[in-house]
Amino acid sequence: MMNPLFILIASVIFVIYGGLNYYIGLRGWQAVFHFVTFLSPRVYWSVFWPLSMAYLFSRFSQKYLPVMLYEGLTQVGAYWLAFMFYFLLVITTIDLLRLINHFVQVIPLEIKRNLNPALGLGVVILVVGIVSYGAWNARHPQVNHYDLTIAKQAGPLKQLHVVMVSDIHLGTIVHNGVLTKLVNTVNELKPDVILFAGDVFDENIESSNKQQVSDNFRKLSAPYGVFAVLGNHEYMGGNAEDAINYLSDAGVMVLKDRFQEIAGSFYVIGRDDLSGARYNGAPRQDLKTLMQGVDRSLPMILMDHQPSQLEEPAEQGVDLQLSGHTHAGQLFPIRFITRRIFADDWGLLRKGDFNLIVSSGYGTWGPPIRLGNTPEVVDIMIHFKE
Numbered sequence: 001m002m003n004p005l006f007i008l009i010a011s012v013i014f015v016i017y018g019g020l021n022y023y024i025g026l027r028g029w030q031a032v033f034h035f036v037t038f039l040s041p042r043v044y045w046s047v048f049w050p051l052s053m054a055y056l057f058s059r060f061s062q063k064y065l066p067v068m069l070y071e072g073l074t075q076v077g078a079y080w081l082a083f084m085f086y087f088l089l090v091i092t093t094i095d096l097l098r099l100i101n102h103f104v105q106v107i108p109l110e111i112k113r114n115l116n117p118a119l120g121l122g123v124v125i126l127v128v129g130i131v132s133y134g135a136w137n138a139r140h141p142q143v144n145h146y147d148l149t150i151a152k153q154a155g156p157l158k159q160l161h162v163v164m165v166s167d168i169h170l171g172t173i174v175h176n177g178v179l180t181k182l183v184n185t186v187n188e189l190k191p192d193v194i195l196f197a198g199d200v201f202d203e204n205i206e207s208s209n210k211q212q213v214s215d216n217f218r219k220l221s222a223p224y225g226v227f228a229v230l231g232n233h234e235y236m237g238g239n240a241e242d243a244i245n246y247l248s249d250a251g252v253m254v255l256k257d258r259f260q261e262i263a264g265s266f267y268v269i270g271r272d273d274l275s276g277a278r279y280n281g282a283p284r285q286d287l288k289t290l291m292q293g294v295d296r297s298l299p300m301i302l303m304d305h306q307p308s309q310l311e312e313p314a315e316q317g318v319d320l321q322l323s324g325h326t327h328a329g330q331l332f333p334i335r336f337i338t339r340r341i342f343a344d345d346w347g348l349l350r351k352g353d354f355n356l357i358v359s360s361g362y363g364t365w366g367p368p369i370r371l372g373n374t375p376e377v378v379d380i381m382i383h384f385k386e
Helices: 004-031 041-060 067-103 109-113 116-138 176-188 205-210 214-218 232-236 240-249 276-280 311-315 335-341
Strands: 142-150 159-165 193-197 226-229 258-262 266-270 300-303 320-323 347-351 354-358 376-384
Touching: 004 041, 004 067, 004 116, 041 067, 067 116, 142 354, 159 176, 176 214, 176 376, 193 300, 193 320, 205 240, 214 240, 226 266, 226 300, 232 240, 232 276, 240 276, 311 354, 320 376
Parallel strands: 142 376, 159 193, 193 226, 266 300, 300 320, 320 354
Antiparallel strands: 159 376, 258 266, 347 354
16 A cells, blocks of 8 residues: 555645646647647647656656656656756746736737747747757766876875766666766776766666676776765665675775775775765764774875765865766756855865865766756876875
8 A cells, every 4th residue: 555645745746747737738839839720739738748747657657667668758758857947947937028018018019919929939949959959968978187286195106097977877868878988988088096976876776787787887997996985866766785786796896984095095985975864864974983094194085975064074184075966957057056055066176275076977867968067077187295
């Protein structure tokens, strides 16, 4: 028997989501498709509703659908989420302007009567263009380079070449082909050490297993190894331990509130994700406790998926923290929000001897598009000062 709370939450989500889509569909019919003489309302809505509800339906029905149908609905629905987002932005803006015009007549009545078809078609073309560019942009990652100096000795090392990747979100939408491209890019950079700063997997780890991504991870080559930490999405799907085992089998060491001294020259420290406590009831260690036994005279690189609670690493003398999570907003204009939530939602932040680099991520979550930012591989050359 289903949990009553789950039924209540699901019902509220369906009502809100359905209402927003009805608003989009109604405006689309009134502004554009009403003028298509051979199209009846029944045909219009019978196409619109399955399309607009595909993502939500697939999410709630995953356990009961064949894998191919589930993945197909999820793919279609994920793209619709992007259309939905930008249709809402544009249509709401136009309706607000119409409301203002109702009280302050700016547009002459004659123009207003003839505006609907052209304006509606313009909105459709605009949103299709936005989503198409966003889908292209999401498939063309770039390599961003940073040069840092850490005022410490690192044994015999004069410099260290680090490649960091976050937020791949391997699963139903981001497939093995994306990982293949990533592995090739990373290996071409010839790094000394490779670090994955969380959300390697999306919630559906089984989908990734079927795509044989293990062979791709095993192709990664770095003399000092490949390390990873968990992100919130490994926890959201209840697959955190599976993710650890899966990555370990593929040659990636997962540091869950652990540190690793490397070549007697530097440390890689991995924190459990902040969201872990919410899903397993066990809070992560505070950083001071975690770093007991660390030789603080050596350079310390910390991986923490979410760039939050930055006072801790700064106080504990961490030299470089690597994070992701923010996606730099992923869909414009969401970055205006992430900039307010995080002290640094993308790029390099320096506070005294503490350095933070936040990646925009490599993959996507939800809509497989990016607008206002670019997926990236972070290439870092660290110089050690004697």
